[in-house]
Amino acid sequence: MASTSKDVPTSPSGHDNTDDDLEPGASYDSILNPTDSFEEFATEMNTSLERSRDLTKKSSTISEIQSEIGECSKELKETKSSDNLQNKDEAISASTSNSNLDENGEDTDNEDDYLKSPELVNKEKHVFILSSAGKPIYSRYGNEDKLAGVCGVIQALVSVVEEQNRDILRSIITKDCKAVFLVKGPLILVAVSKSNESETQLVLQLTYAFNQIVSVLTLTQLNRIFEQRRNYDLRRLLSGAERLIDNLLIFMEKDPAFLLGAVRCLPLPEKVRENITNAIISTCHKIRDLVFAILIAGNQLITLVRMKKYTLHPSDIHLLFNLVRSSESFKTAESWTPICLPKFDATGFLHGHVSYISEDCQACLLLLTVQRDAFYPLSQAKHTISDKLRRSNCLTAINDALNRSKDLPTTNPLKHIGIPEIRHFMYKCKSTAQLFTSDPICLDRLQDYRQRHKEGGDVVKKKVEKLSDIDYVRNYREFCSKMHCACSPAKLIFRSNSLDTVLAWITNGFELYVTFDPLMEKDQAIRAVDRLLRWIKNEEKRIFIMNAPTF
Amino acid sequence: MKVVEAKIVVLGSQGVGKTSLVVRYIGKMFSKHISPTIGASFFTCNINVDDARVKLQVWDTAGQERFRSMAPMYYRNANAALLVYDITNASSFAAIKGWVKELQSNVPEPMVLALVGNKCDLESCRAVSNNEATQYATSIGAAYCETSALHDQGIDQVFLSTATALLSLSSTNLVSSMRSYDSVDGDERLPFGNPTEEMATHIGKVELPAWSDDRVAHGETQRTMCC
Ligand SMILES: Nc1nc2c(ncn2[C@@H]2O[C@H](COP(=O)(O)OP(=O)(O)OP(=O)(O)O)[C@@H](O)[C@H]2O)c(=O)[nH]1
Ligand SMILES: [Mg+2]
Numbered sequence: 160m161a162s163t164s165k166d167v168p169t170s171p172s173g174h175d176n177t178d179d180d181l182e183p184g185a186s187y188d189s190i191l192n193p194t195d196s197f198e199e200f201a202t203e204m205n206t207s208l209e210r211s212r213d214l215t216k217k218s219s220t221i222s223e224i225q226s227e228i229g230e231c232s233k234e235l236k237e238t239k240s241s242d243n244l245q246n247k248d249e250a251i252s253a254s255t256s257n258s259n260l261d262e263n264g265e266d267t268d269n270e271d272d273y274l275k276s277p278e279l280v281n282k283e284k285h286v287f288i289l290s291s292a293g294k295p296i297y298s299r300y301g302n303e304d305k306l307a308g309v310c311g312v313i314q315a316l317v318s319v320v321e322e323q324n325r326d327i328l329r330s331i332i333t334k335d336c337k338a339v340f341l342v343k344g345p346l347i348l349v350a351v352s353k354s355n356e357s358e359t360q361l362v363l364q365l366t367y368a369f370n371q372i373v374s375v376l377t378l379t380q381l382n383r384i385f386e387q388r389r390n391y392d393l394r395r396l397l398s399g400a401e402r403l404i405d406n407l408l409i410f411m412e413k414d415p416a417f418l419l420g421a422v423r424c425l426p427l428p429e430k431v432r433e434n435i436t437n438a439i440i441s442t443c444h445k446i447r448d449l450v451f452a453i454l455i456a457g458n459q460l461i462t463l464v465r466m467k468k469y470t471l472h473p474s475d476i477h478l479l480f481n482l483v484r485s486s487e488s489f490k491t492a493e494s495w496t497p498i499c500l501p502k503f504d505a506t507g508f509l510h511g512h513v514s515y516i517s518e519d520c521q522a523c524l525l526l527l528t529v530q531r532d533a534f535y536p537l538s539q540a541k542h543t544i545s546d547k548l549r550r551s552n553c554l555t556a557i558n559d560a561l562n563r564s565k566d567l568p569t570t571n572p573l574k575h576i577g578i579p580e581i582r583h584f585m586y587k588c589k590s591t592a593q594l595f596t597s598d599p600i601c602l603d604r605l606q607d608y609r610q611r612h613k614e615g616g617d618v619v620k621k622k623v624e625k626l627s628d629i630d631y632v633r634n635y636r637e638f639c640s641k642m643h644c645a646c647s648p649a650k651l652i653f654r655s656n657s658l659d660t661v662l663a664w665i666t667n668g669f670e671l672y673v674t675f676d677p678l679m680e681k682d683q684a685i686r687a688v689d690r691l692l693r694w695i696k697n698e699e700k701r702i703f704i705m706n707a708p709t710f
Numbered sequence: 711m712k713v714v715e716a717k718i719v720v721l722g723s724q725g726v727g728k729t730s731l732v733v734r735y736i737g738k739m740f741s742k743h744i745s746p747t748i749g750a751s752f753f754t755c756n757i758n759v760d761d762a763r764v765k766l767q768v769w770d771t772a773g774q775e776r777f778r779s780m781a782p783m784y785y786r787n788a789n790a791a792l793l794v795y796d797i798t799n800a801s802s803f804a805a806i807k808g809w810v811k812e813l814q815s816n817v818p819e820p821m822v823l824a825l826v827g828n829k830c831d832l833e834s835c836r837a838v839s840n841n842e843a844t845q846y847a848t849s850i851g852a853a854y855c856e857t858s859a860l861h862d863q864g865i866d867q868v869f870l871s872t873a874t875a876l877l878s879l880s881s882t883n884l885v886s887s888m889r890s891y892d893s894v895d896g897d898e899r900l901p902f903g904n905p906t907e908e909m910a911t912h913i914g915k916v917e918l919p920a921w922s923d924d925r926v927a928h929g930e931t932q933r934t935m936c937c
Contacts, residue, residue, distance in 0.1 A: 375776055399724065399746050399774035487745035491733065492770070496749020497780055511749075531783050538752065 182668030183695035184588030184595070188707035190463045191422060191592040192472045192502075220504035224466065224529050228447045273305045284352040286368060286408060289313060290385065291345050296393045297368075297404055303394070313349055317342060330358050341365040344378065345385035355633065357640035360418070364411050367474065370501040371407050374478050375400045378505035406485045407478075414458065415632045418639055419587040419670060421594035422473045425459035426569035429700040431556040436462045436708050438547040442540050444710045448530035449537070450509060452710075456522040456561055458484060460704065467709045472502035473592045483523045489513050493541070495534045498527065512537035516545045520554040521561060569702055573597050576694045578687045582659065583631040584673040586695055588703060595695065595702045598628040635672045638663040642670070653681055662688060712762040714880045714890040717769065718872065719785045721809050722794035723802040724773035727828040730859035731794065732770045735869055740859055747772040750784045757873040763893075764873040782816060787887045789879065790822035790872050797827040797856065798835040803843070810850050819885050822875040823852035824868055830856040831863070 273279070278301040287306070288297040293314030295303035303310075317340060320328040331338040339361040341348040348365040356364075373381060376396060384391050411417040427435075439452045439462065450469060454461040458480045463471065478500065483489060497508035512526040512534060524544065526537045548554050563570040573581055585596040642649050642665050652663040660679035664671045673691065675684055699705065720728045729744050729751065736755050753768040769784045771777065785791065793809055795802040806825065813821065825847040827838060840856065847854035853871050857864035880890045 396776050398776075399772075400776060482748075486748045487743070488729070488747050488751065491729065491744070492751035492753050494747075494749050494751050495784075496772075497777075513748075534752070 182588065182666065183586070183692060183699045184593055184703040184705075185590045185668055186703075186705040186707075189591040190465060190470055190704060190707045191476070192470050219506040220469070221507040221509065221529050224448075224450060224469075228529075271308075273301070274309070276301070278302075283354050284350060284356075284408075284412075286365070286404075287313065287349045287351075288368065288372075288404075289347050289349075290389075290391070290393060291317075291342070291347055292389050294390065294392060296346070296397065297401060299405065299408060313340075313347060316340075317347055337361065339365065341369070343369045344382055345389075346372070346381075354412075355636055357636070359643070360636065360640060363417070364408065367407060367411060367417070367477070368404055370474065371404050371478060371481070372397065372400070373501040373505050374482075374499045375403065377499045377507055378501070379507065403481060403485050407481045410458075410477075410481055410484075413629045413632065415585050415596060415635065416458075416473075416477065416594055418632065418636065419585070419594050420473055421587045421592045422476050423459045423594050423596070424702060424704050425456055425461050425557070425560050426567065426595075426698075426702045427461065427556060427560055429705075431553055432462060432704065434551050435548060435553050435557075436464060438544050438551070438553070439464050440708060440710060442543045442547065443526070446528075446533070446536055446540060446710075448528045448533060449526060449710060450529060451525070451527040453479065453525045453527070454516070454522055455480060455483060455525070456557060461522060461557065462704065462708070464708045464710060469503070470707070471500070475500040475502045479525060483513070483525070489523060490515055493538055500527075510534075512541060514541055516541075516548065516557075517554060520548075520557055522554075522557050568698060572694070572698075576691060578690055580676045580679060580683070580687060581691065582674045582676065583628065584671065584691060585632070585635065586672075587670040589668055589670065591703060591705075593703050596628070598631075631674055634659075634661065634674065635663070638672060653684065655679055655681075660684060664688070711893050712877075712890065713765060713893045714762065714877055714888060715765045715767070716789040716876045716880070716888050717767045717787055718790040718792065718876075719769045719771060719788040720792045720794060721771055721781070721785070722773055722792075722826075723796070723799070723805045724775070726773065726794050726796040726799070726802050727859050728773065728792075728794050729770050731792075731826070731828060731857060731865055731868075732768055734859045734862055735865050736768070740862070746774060749777060749780065755869075757869060759870070759874050759877055762877055764876055766869075766873070781812070785813060785817060788817065788821065789819070789885060789888045790824070790876055792824050792826050792868065792872070793852065794826045794828055795838065796829050797838050797843075798829055798832050800837040803827075803838045806846075819887055820879060822872055822879060823850060824872050825850075825852045825854045826868055827854070827856040828859060831858040831861050 279285075282300050284299070286297070286299040287295070287303075287310065289295050289310040291314070293311050295306050295310045297303060298306050317328050320326050321342075327342070328340045330340065336351060336353050337356075337358065338349060338351045339358055341362055343366070346369060348369055350361045350365055352361055376384075384393070384396070414423075416423050435454065439454070443449050443452055443464070450466045451471065452464045453476075454463075460476065463476075465471070479498075482498070488494065493512065493514040496511050496513060498511045499505065499508050503509075509527045509529060510531050510533065512524075512528075514524055516522045516524050524541055526540065528537065545554075548557075560567065560569075565571075568575040573583075581597070583597050585594060587594040638652055638654075638661060641652060642663055648665075649663075650665055652661070654661050655675075655678055657677050659677050660675040662671075662673045662675070662684050671688065671692070673684070673688060675687070695702070720732060722728050724746065729747050730740060732751075732753055733744065734740050736753050747770060750769050750771040753770065755766050755768065757764045757766060769788070771781065771784050791809075791813060793806045795806050797803075810823070813823075825843060827840075827843050843856075844854050853868075853875070855864050855868045855871070857868060859865065876888070879885055880888050
């Protein structure tokens with residue numbers, strides 16, 4: 160369920176290395192639900208969905224908003240009638256179902272051979288999703304039609320442990336491989352990984368994959384489908400959404416935002432961000448049923464204006480980033496689409512007006528409402544907003560930041576900070592769940608990365624000469640899981656060897672990971688970190704969203 | 711000048727070419743890389759028929775199964791529907807029957823229907839005969855047209871004949887959800903109607919030059935593209 164802004168701690172405690180009382184990026188009000196630590200983030204992601212499983216419509220956040228703005232009775236009635244329709248639709252489409260999905264008549268005898276095919280062998284990480292009845296739903300690689308056997312085995316393993324041992328199968332660990340299991344609602348999710356990710360990190364990724372499915376179907380619909388027919392082939396309903404899961408899995412491996420449970424903001428001058436926010440507020444404050452207005456670009460948040468009382472969880476924003484990045488069609492025209500944000504309300508859809516702000520600015524505006532008939536007023540609002548942004552030169556500022564204009568201090572922070580020993584860093588402000596890294600993984604470069612690794616996710620054993628930002632993040636994974644290890648969490652790790660020096664540091668207010676040149680001395684590193692933090696504090700108004708605007 | 715504002719919804723299975731068709735007509739281009747529609751996309755265009763103008767709000771819906779249950783939201787208050795299937799895919803033709811049933815039981819006002827068999831450039835893979843489609847179209851009172859978004863065939867006719875039918879429908883006064891009014895310059899001057907919807911017609915930005923099509927005896931269309 161969505162948490163309200165009451166949950167935001169009002170006074171994050173500072174640390175003593177900067178002269179101000181707050182750590183860089185911290186503010187008293189946050190647009191995002193603060194995530195204290197990765198573990199908390201991971202467990203919270205799991206539990207709150209479980210809780211919402213049995214929720215009736217009445218207690219959903221969406222209905223709460225609807226009743227507050229006085230739409231309750233009307234909306235509830237409409238929801239009901241569309242539910243009826245939906246059942247009818249299911250009946251209709253069942254009889255005329257898509258031919259290409261029905262051809263799973265592949266010979267299972269051939270499956271053993273198939274499992275040895277290059278499509279499947281030697282992948283760094285597999286992800287399988289199946290129904291609790293053992294029907295394949297999704298496989299990251301290969302064709303899940305041909306994986307019925309594997310899915311049967313997974314299902315058997317899970318249910319044997321469950322029924323005979325009254326226990327839960329969490330993982331199977333071999334010398335070079337981890338298999339992690341997650342049973343959620345009517346689905347079983349499995350990751351089989353040779354990467355250095357921890358069990359918790361893998362579970363988190365599976366939870367995200369589950370949330371991605373909830374985001375396109377809602378939990379209500381997902382549960383109902385399997386209550387009605389345990390043997391349902393979910394691939395029909397997910398057809399076209401596999402792409403979202405594919406992209407999400409890649410995104411999670413590369414972007415530290417997932418590792419830290421935080422959101423990256425597009426660095427902008429404070430004044431510009433304020434103008435953008437005000438343009439949105441002044442245009443939208445009279446639209447009663449608007450819950451969130453979110454402007455994003457290149458997987459970075461530009462601004463988020465919200466209905467009082469409601470904040471967003473970083474993982475919901477990540478799903479929105481993924482949706483926008485995966486859906487080229489938003490560039491063609493204004494779109495009007497149902498979107499479920501699992502942490503906000505897993506039981507129902509919000510309706511989203513989605514459009515790029517203009518042809519010459521690749522920022523995407525999402526206007527999310529509880530009102531299914533709101534397209535026209537929102538479309539009008541969008542055009543007003545985009546005119547205002549153009550007139551106030553905000554579009555230019557956004558483009559400069561997106562194109563990483565050389566004049567901006569945030570474009571190449573390491574150069575600007577002037578500590579040559581620092582090769583890479585990532586910083587998360589806990590109270591606002593925002594992050595900043597020295598080398599933002601931008602959209603295009605993610606794409607490049609995928610191109611270079613076209614064969615996709617194969618385990619490579621070659622020595623890399625120059626590390627990319629993605630490689631640094633890979634290295635941080637181990638530090639991250641040591642820092643957050645449930646049994647003996649560390650506050651500070653300093654590791655220096657002939658390849659590099661890494662410092663990881665957690666305080667009440669922030670998490671910081673820095674890679675230095677090899678063989679650094681500890682006190683030298685600490686001095687550098689001190690300067691680094693001061694720089695971040697100095698630039699905080701540009702790199703973080705420091706307020707929590709409402710309509 | 712008589713101006714009619716109408717809403718048209720484009721329905722049909724995943725991948726039959728709905729977006730390609732609309733983008734071909736409104737944007738005058740074809741892209742091999744059009745990606746699947748999410749939810750529905752909104753376009754506007756103006757079509758001049760004789761000395762009247764039809765302002766169309768085009769709702770291009772997503773064919774993906776998961777959006778199927780959302781369809782009522784998109785066809786509500788529509789005055790016309792383009793029912794698109796792929797002539798090489800028999801099940802996409804079968805799906806049209808489901809759509810028609812659903813429209814008949816859920817849309818109370820009369821609607822202009824057009825059955826569109828797209829991808830007619832792939833004649834060698836045809837799975838639905840022209841004859842069968844024509845018969846079915848007649849049985850539901852729809853116009854029938856085969857099109858190719860790839861080769862720009864038949865698409866102008868689909869939109870023009872739909873616009874013409876909408877014009878005559880508007881003069882019957884059978885339809886309350888369609889607005890018509892007189893305008894000196896053909897621009898918006900709405901005497902009535904919901905003010906928020908009025909604004910939606912401002913969306914068109916790129917006015918393409920007026921053009922005429924010699925395959926059609928009458929009618930000159932002028933289009934606007936939404937961006
Ligand atoms: N040969 C041929 N291919 C076409 C034609 N029209 C569309 N296509 C192709 O068919 C595919 C699907 O086209 P779309 O326009 O995205 O189909 P759609 O109906 O909008 O699909 P959804 O939005 O997913 O419902 C694309 O690869 C197009 O290039 C056509 O007239 N001829
Ligand atoms: Mg489409």
